[in-house]
Amino acid sequence: MKITSVETFLVPPRWLFCRIATDEGIVGWGEPVVEGRAETVRAAVDELSDLLVGQDPRRVEDLWQLMTKAAFYRGGPVLSSAVAGLDQALWDILGKSLGAPVHQLLGGAVRDEVRVYGWIGGDEPSAVADAAAQQVESGLTAVKMNGSGRIGRMPTRQEVDGVVARLAAVREVLGDSRDVAVDFHGRFGVAAARRVIPELAPLHPLFVEEPVLPEYTHRLGDVVEASAVPIACGERLYSRTEFLPALQAGIAVAQPDLSHAGGISEVRRIASLAETFDALLAPHCPLGPIALASSLQVAFATPNFLIQEQSIGIHYNTDAELLDYVLDRAPFAFPDGAIRRWDAPGLGVDIDEDAVRAADRRGHRWRNPVWRHDDGSFAEW
Template identity: 50%
Template sequence: MKITAVETFVITNRRILLKISTDTGHYGWGEPTLEGWARPIEAIVAQMADYLVGQDPRRITHHWQVLARGGFYRGGPLFGSALAGIDQALWDLKGRALGVPIHELLGGAVRSKIRIYAHAGGRPGHTGSPERARMLVEAGYTMIKVAPDGQVGFVDTADYLDRFVADVTELREAIGGAVDFGIDLHGRFSVPMSRRALPLIEHLAPAFVEEPLRPEHSELIGSVVDSTSIPIATGERLYTRTEFRAVLEAGVAVVQPDLSHAGGISESFRIATQAEIYDAQLAPHCPLGPVALAACLQVDTAVPNFLAQETVIELHDQQPGRGLELLTNPEVLAPVDGYLPVLTGPGLGIEIDEDAVRAQVATEPLAPGSPTWFYPADDSFAEW
C-alpha cells in the first residue's frame, strides 16, 4: 500500500480538511485547521506531502517522527497543526483498512460513552449566560463552560471582581449543584489577578479554571495552582510533551491538548499517558469541526484519565450549517443525556461526504476573522 495523494480542502479560515489516498483505494481524513491561518497550513501540508507520497501509510509513528523532527526548525502551532491533520488521516486510513475504530488500535475502549460539554456565553461584559446555561442543562449536558467577555486588567478593579463573582454565582444558581462548569480565562488573568480572584469563587466549586495565564507564562502557573483549591487546566496553546511536562510538574489538574494543533492523535495520546503519571486528567480542546471532534473522541475512548470533551458544534439539535452537513452519518454524533456513544465505525467512525466538502471549498479570499486582542483606554494592546 502506497500513498498516492495528499489533498487539502480550505473551506474557511477556521476549517480545513485533508484527505490521504492510496493505490489500494484506502483513504483517511484529517482536520489540520489552525484558526486564522488556513493558507499557511495548506502550504505546509503541501510541502510535507512531498515526503509522504509513495510511502506506506501504515507506518504512522515513523512518518510522525520524520515530519516532526526531520527539519532543522520544528514545533509550534503551524508545524504542529499541519502534522496533526496528517496524523489524524493516517490513523483514519489504517483503521479503515483494518475495519476497526482507531480506539481499538490504541488499546481498546475503556468506557462506553463520552461526556461532552458546550459553551454558555453570550452576555456582553459578563462571564457566561445563565439563560443559555439552563438551556444546555435542559438539553442534557452535565457540564458547561463559560468565559469572561471583554478585557481584564493586570489587577482589575473591585467593581470587576464584584461583577465576576456575581456572574459566576448566578451561573451556579442557574444550573444547580449537580452540573459542572468550567471557566476559560483565555490567558487574560495575570498571576496576581488569579491569586486575587480565584479564591473568591472557590465556594461555587468550578470543575476547573482554564488557561488563567498566557502560554508563554506557563512556568509561573504553579503559583496559581498553589493559591486556590480550584483545579487548574491548560494546554490548548501547548503543542508537545515537553511543553506539557512543565505544567504537569507545576500541578495542573487537567491538560487540554488540541488534536488539530498538538501533533494529532499520536502526540495527544502520549500527552494523556504522560498526564496520568501526575494524576491529571485529559479534556481535549476542540473548537473545530466534526473530523477534529471525532479524532478527540477516539482518544477519549481509549485513555483512562479522561474528564470531558469540548465541542462547539450544536450536537443536541443536529442543525445543518455547523459542520455536520459534511457527514453522511451525523447521527453518530447525537448526544444522549450529555454523552456521546463510543464511535464504532472504522477509522475515525464518521463518514465524510466528499462532494459536500468539495462544494464548500473557498474560491474567494478568506475572511480574516475577528481580532484576538483589545485596546484599553490608553490604546495599548490587551489580551483577548
C-alpha cells in the first residue's frame, strides 16, 4: 500500500481537515490545525506531504519520526499540529486496513465508555448558571467554565470575588453529584493564582486549568503547593519533553490536544509519562469530529484517563457544528454524560466528504479575539 495524495480542507467554523488517499482505495482523515493559524498549518501539511507520498501509510511510527525529525528545525505548535493531523489520518488508515479500531491497536480497550464535559461561556454568574443548566439538560454530568473574563495579572478584591461568585452559581445548579472545572486560560499571574485558587477550594472544582501561562511552567510548582485543588495544563504543550517539567511540578491532570501535540502517537506517550507521575489524562478538544474521535480512541485504551472535552454545542461555533461533517451522528451521543465505546475500524468516524469539500469552498479566516485592558495595554484572551 502506498500513499498517493494528501489534501487539506479549510472548514468553518475554524478547523482544518486533511485526507490521505492510498493506491488501495483506503482513505484516512485527520484534523491538523492551530486555531487562528489554519492557513499556516495548511502550508506545513503541504510541505510534510513530500515525506509521505509514495510511502507505506501503515508504517505509522516511522513516518512520525520522519515528520518530526527529518528537518534541522523542529517542534513548535504549527509543525506539531501538522504532524498531529497527519498522524491521526495514518492511524485511521492502519485501522481500516486491518479491520480494527485504533484503540485495539493501542493495546485494547480498558473501559466501555468515556465521560465527557462541555464548555459553558459567559462572564456573569447568571449567564454561566443558565449555560450550566442547559448542559445538564443535554445529558452532561460535567462542565468547564472560564474563571474570569478579561482580568489583570494581579486582580482586585472585587475581581476575585467575581471569580468565586461565578463558580458558586454554577455549583448551585450542578449540585454535589456533578463536576465543574475552571479554566484560568493563563490570565492570572503566579501570585494571583496562588491567592485565588484556595478561595475556590470549598466549591470543589474538578480541577483548575492553565492557572498560569505555559512560558511560566517553571513556576507551576509554586501554584500546586499553594492549594489542594488539582491543577491541570497542557493545551499549549506539544511534546513529552514539554510536559515533563509540568509533571515534575506536580500537576494532577495532563491536557494534551490530539490536534496539537503530535497526534495519537505522541499523546499516547504523554499519557504513559503522566502515569509515572500519578497524573491523569484529560485531552483538550474544543475542535471538530476527527480530533474528538482521535481523542476518544486514546481514551478508550488509556488506564490513567479522567475525562474528555468535546465541543458539541459550544457557544462560539456559529458558522458550523461538529456534527455537520459526519454521516452518522449516533456514536457521538452522550445521553448519560458519556460516549460509549465503538468498534468501527480506524478512528470509527464516517466523514461526509461532500460536506467537507463544500465547506472548503467557503473556507474561513477565524481569528481569536484581541483583548485590551482599560488602560489600552494587551490583555490575555
